[in-house]
Amino acid sequence: MSFSFNEENLVKIEELKKRYPSPNALNLPCLWMAQYQEGYISIDAIDEIARIIHMPSMEVYRVATFYTMFHLEPQDKLIVDVCKTLSCKLCGSDEILNHLQNKDVRVRHVECLGSCGTAPVMQINDEYYENLDTKKVDEILGEML
């Protein structure tokens, strides 16, 4: 169950170290790399990051749990983040959320995605899908599921 960064990430980490006054700054970048590498952030990954950036494991864990985009458990379903904040709500996010209830995905109600002018909006795998209606949601998910 041990974790180590792959070669590509190790190179990135060495490059990044030169760009900051302290290796502590690499906490978020390393957490991102671990998540992309494994799909989630394991406790072993946290220990490895702690070693690399000279921070206690507990502090890395504390940080990983603070930010909503980090997953500390393996994800078995596609995650669909639907914005539910005011502009999206005014433009019909409730309908999108209802529509998604019957789909085989993990729906998360997330706060403002900064895409208010193209509401309602959802995010899947780093991509924004904007100006949604239920038909568009079906088309998007149809290609992914």
Place this chain on the structure above:
Amino acid sequence: MRDCRLVSRKFDIKNSFKIDIAKEHGAYKTLDKAYALKPLEIVEIIKESNLRGKGGGGASAGDKWALMPQESDKPSFLAVNCDESEPGTFKDRQIISKDPHLLIEGILITCHAIKAKHAYIYIRGEYKQYQDILQTAIDEAYSDGLLRECDITIHRGAGAYICGEKSALLESMEGKRGHPRLKPKQKEPEWFFDNPTLVNNVETIASVPFIVQNGAQAYRDFGTEQSPGTLLFAMSGHVQNPGVYEAEFGTSMMEYINHFGDGVKNGKKLKAVIPGGVSCGVLTADECENLTLDYEALRSIGSSLGTGGMILMDEDTDMVEALKNILEFYHEESCGQCTPCREGTGWSDKIVAKILAKKGTKEDIDKLFDLADVMNGKTICVFAPSVSVVIVSFITKFRDEFEAIL
């Protein structure tokens, strides 16, 4: 309405995010002029222009720049705030995806002025696709030899509204939770690993090339005496034509909404506007009637200009539900450091839920005012005071809607 695209000038040009196209249209032309000036001369120009921070606070950018030491044995840094998370705000992403080279040019000039050799752009984690465009632009600038004197590194956040607060942003960059820091007693720069650091919003930095190229007076020719220049105002919610449109400060709000937004969606009547991101007090349609979009006008009626991201609500909007939606946001996003905020956001959210479920009493409304008082001015950052303003403005101005369902 006067055309005043100082920051959005290249937004409509196809592929203007590419360095060749951007250069054809004048990108990086200000650098020679900027590098010929002494750092303090640039700080002086920015001060004279009275450029105000465009991330929501509206503080004088020049005053902030002047706090940065010109002689120091420690390295100075610039941190550009692209954590854009204030609901209703989506302007910085237009800059980084449509004209990233304008931002890079602004960064280079700013770094020259504050003698920084490294700039970080803190970008919210959700903006990955825009971050990629920005990173490509930075890579192009490196290849072009533009970044010989100064490095630029993108630092990606991971989902935390509070990291848009400048000290929380730096905490986050230091690899910690995004907890805002206590304010110092005297004016001083921000600190990144104990090194003096300037934090400015993307749009503020993107405004710098125009000012340095054309002079402080050219910038002051736009806007009002106290709120000079322009802002990337935006509209969302119940508006026919939502989007980001640059206008000068002092523009009439209704004229802006009708001119760029083509009025309220589906020809309905306007009920309310939240003027600059949800943290600004809500305004009734009557209040908006003769209102101008500048810091002073908004302050004079007890709200604020914030980020200029307006959220329109039509006559059918349930204002209790709207407040509930905003309180859910605050409850979710409170960093949890200060008790009044951590508890107050959740408690007020629960009370409004109770009122919405038609189980509320008159005492609940009084309790909301009490909570607003407890949250105001008793915390480390301005998050809780904003919640306080929102609660008070909603209930005071739309009290009948709350009382109707008690």
